[in-house]
Amino acid sequence: MAEQLISLEEFWSLRERYPVLDARSESEFAQSHIPSAQNLPILNDSERKIVGTLYKEKGSEVATMKGFELVGPRFHEIQKTAKRIFPDGEIILYCWRGGMRSQILSWLLGMVGFKVYRLKGGYKTYRTYTFDEVRKTRKMIVLGGKTGVAKTLLLQKLMENGEQILDLEALANHKGSSFGSIGLPPQPSVEQFENLMAENLRLCDTSFPIWIENESRKIGRIILPDQFYLLLLKSPLIDIRKSLDERVAHITQDYALLPKEDLIAAVIRLKKRLGGLRTQEAIADIQAGNHSAWISNLLIYYDKAYEFDLERHKADKIHTLDLEGKSIAVQVDILLKTKDQIHAKSHHETHRME
The missing domain is CATH 3.40.50 (Rossmann fold)
Structure with a gap:
């Protein structure tokens, strides 16, 4: 099923109906996340470090290919885990900036029938909002x-x-x-x-x-x-x-x-x-x-x-x-x-x- 990009304003109302999935690594999630979200990393901590180093040294294309090489063997496990955790097949999804990680996970889950609402700007957009809100x-x-x-x-x-x-x-x-x-x-x-x-x-x-x-x-x-x-x-x-x-x-x-x-x-x-x-x-x-x-x-x-x-x-x-x-x-x-x-x-x- 196709994904739907949503704004932060749309997120507030949709969150009342659908569970939230965080695609970032386990340490990023542990540091902070959207409350009530569950974590299903598309890249774990060690893999993210490898891909990040390649991105800085050799560019986006090489880093992306390495990312697929690392996570590819786990595609099936990720799909099975998502189906078990979210049996209704509709989720809100985010990563750090709404980029490659959430895009890949959205595609992966869409292949097994999920309806995905992907947050534009990812966790960074949410965190910018909460940072400002507590300082008003x-x-x-x-x-x-x-x-x-x-x-x-x-x-x-x-x-x-x-x-x-x-x-x-x-x-x-x-x-x-x-x-x-x-x-x-x-x-x-x-x-x-x-x-x-x-x-x-x-x-x-x-x-x-x-x-x-x-x-x-x-x-x-x-x-x-x-x-x-x-x-x-x-x-x-x-x-x-x-x-x-x-x-x-x-x-x-x-x-x-x-x-x-x-x-x-x-x-x-x-x-x-x-x-x-x-x-x-x-x-x-x-x-x-x-x-x-x-x-x-x-x-x-x-x-x-x-x-x-x-x-x-x-x-x-x-x-x-x-x-x-x-x-x-x-x-x-x-x-x-x-x-x-x-x-x-x-x-x-x-x-x-x-």
């Missing part, structure tokens, strides 16, 4: 507060109430502290993280603000784009206040069941900041299962770090809310009312400047 100016409300005030839970409840949220820690597979990676999958690459961010942001209505948790510039090994981080610092921040007991209880729910050896390793990573005595005390409490003690111990450090981070935000953009002792439903209601107040103030200031 947009309305945000930052949810702040010391460790344990349940910012992530409140984000989820806001989403259930129809609000737009961007959960950076979920996308990064990291909770943003020395303990942040425990029990979570490996982090994506920075490039893949930006792809995931963009996939979320493109669905947001720019007329309304996006709720986002206050973060430092690094989440584990993920680094936020400069423009996005500066926007986060300039946006209105709601500083949630709760009692120490509430915070310790909330953290205990998340961490008490985690492996002790992982918790101890996280404490050891903080040894220089905690000091030797507090590190030993925290480790002893973890081993004894005294979670409230070691959590309270570490909050001394994390609270100081939060106060330091809060100074990065403009004082006139910070809105302090005391949510101590209130149910989650009441907390969400207060947050929504605060959002309306922030929006009204911003609207008034905009018209005053005009």
Whole structure:
């Protein structure tokens, strides 16, 4: 069957109906790819290196012939694999720039009855879009507060109430502290993280603000784009206040069941900041299962770090809310009312400047 070239705009709607296939090598795919895509390399890493070297030294024709020589014996296996993975016989296909690799795979699959929608410009076109998307100016409300005030839970409840949220820690597979990676999958690459961010942001209505948790510039090994981080610092921040007991209880729910050896390793990573005595005390409490003690111990450090981070935000953009002792439903209601107040103030200031 014949292929159909599609634009990125067409890709967004077609992706709802058809699976996506990445024809690049396994290392390219591992570094970053279109989310939900599956990988079926037309040239694997070693073959791609050989062909690339020939292209530079002897030109396109020699490199193309070598490519066919290398992959030709696998044509049948590639077709069988594609038929097994995509039994419906319709796919969206891309390579790096929409060139030789996706053209060859499209032809190869077309020979066994596939209907192929090939993305013009390939992954490069998609990546250009996601790079720009995460660096756009947009309305945000930052949810702040010391460790344990349940910012992530409140984000989820806001989403259930129809609000737009961007959960950076979920996308990064990291909770943003020395303990942040425990029990979570490996982090994506920075490039893949930006792809995931963009996939979320493109669905947001720019007329309304996006709720986002206050973060430092690094989440584990993920680094936020400069423009996005500066926007986060300039946006209105709601500083949630709760009692120490509430915070310790909330953290205990998340961490008490985690492996002790992982918790101890996280404490050891903080040894220089905690000091030797507090590190030993925290480790002893973890081993004894005294979670409230070691959590309270570490909050001394994390609270100081939060106060330091809060100074990065403009004082006139910070809105302090005391949510101590209130149910989650009441907390969400207060947050929504605060959002309306922030929006009204911003609207008034905009018209005053005009």
